[in-house]
Amino acid sequence: MKKYLLSISFAIAITAATLAQRTPQASPAAIVMQTVGVTDFTVKYSRPSIKGRRILADSSVLAPYNEVWRTGANQATTLESGTEFSFGGKKVPAGKYALFSIPSGAAWTIILNKNFTQGIDAYKEADDIARIVVVPTSAGYTETFSIDFSNLTDSTANLNLAWSSVKVPVQISVETQTLTMASLNKAVAEKPEDPATMQTASGYLLSKGKDLPQALALADKSIGLKETFSNLWLKAQILNKLGKVSEALPIAQKALTVGAASGDNAFASFYKGQIEKGIAGMTAKLPIVKEAASVVKGKKKKK
Known part of the structure; x- marks a missing residue:
């Protein structure tokens, strides 16, 4: 019993000493x-x-x-x-x-x-x-x-x-863009077979509207390594940004189909609505694109 009480007393003394070492500044x-x-x-x-x-x-x-x-x-x-x-x-x-x-x-x-x-x-x-x-x-x-x-x-x-x-x-x-591109280029060089790395680099280029052909090549490589709704949707957005709406639309529609079958919660909570909105926007553009193309062809025939 005495040993127990001594142990408790010693522990209290140590704790008190420790607390005493710190005072408000x-x-x-x-x-x-x-x-x-x-x-x-x-x-x-x-x-x-x-x-x-x-x-x-x-x-x-x-x-x-x-x-x-x-x-x-x-x-x-x-x-x-x-x-x-x-x-x-x-x-x-x-x-x-x-x-x-x-x-x-x-x-x-x-x-x-x-x-x-x-x-x-x-x-x-x-x-x-x-x-x-x-x-x-x-x-x-x-x-x-x-x-x-x-x-x-x-x-x-x-x-x-x-x-x-x-x-x-x-x-x-x-110099965030310079630093980011250096980091992404290094990652792509070190992990050339990683679809997520390709997708990240491609997505950053798209977000900055820079070097879109390179962004498209990276998206294609990501899809070739492992096709997902997210890299398909990324490619569709790049093509749309490049003005290639008729090419972008079927890829966006495929992204919607792949996403619906994936069972991924991120698709249902975020991507689905975004892709559907994107498809509607691309579809609305198509008649204008076709009409502009036919006007150009008509002018060429007159010549």
Whole structure:
């Protein structure tokens, strides 16, 4: 019994000691992760609160004007990117960087520095990888310093610094199409007999309206490896986009038949309606296509 009580006491003591090691921080840590296209961005920082103090002003207690600020609290704020990107118009290699800033009323200087483990005391301008000037805007009051992403597209975003009634948006962009095509070309080269890989590459080209003959060749290869309602429907859409409606229609109809027999839930819940709508659109085009062709033939005969 004594041994049992001693064991319990020891366990409680260990738990208490472990809990005692962690206390609330004045400026708690935060992580912001955002994907832009195929590029992952991660920001790690600590969030100071105003708490009635003077900030963002000449000789202020926090983030004084015209002095290098760690853009947060505690250790250096960091920004990490999985690919090359543009930071306010400046090209930056993939990697991890310290994010510093120099606040000012008219314009902020935003800095990415190669030494991401440093503090303010060790900052060297010679290690800057990018230094840009950004005009701040007015915003709703923010008690606790915040960093977030907004205005997302598949290749651009704003990285926003917000505190008090100030917001500083930094434009970020990535070469998503170039990166995606490089990745898809590599996948096609490495898996030339994988129908899903062929279909993915073909579908991306169609979505961007680029190199449609190549998209069609990839769709055909996917169908040759393994015919499915989805790659048949993909081929029909490419042919339709190329203006070959009379060729696209029977393939779309076949996609509908194959899909109905597949028992695939994705077909019933998503593809079926999409294909039926596509077939209706193609059917409506056919009389116009035939009429245009007959007009052209008539003109040739007159000559």
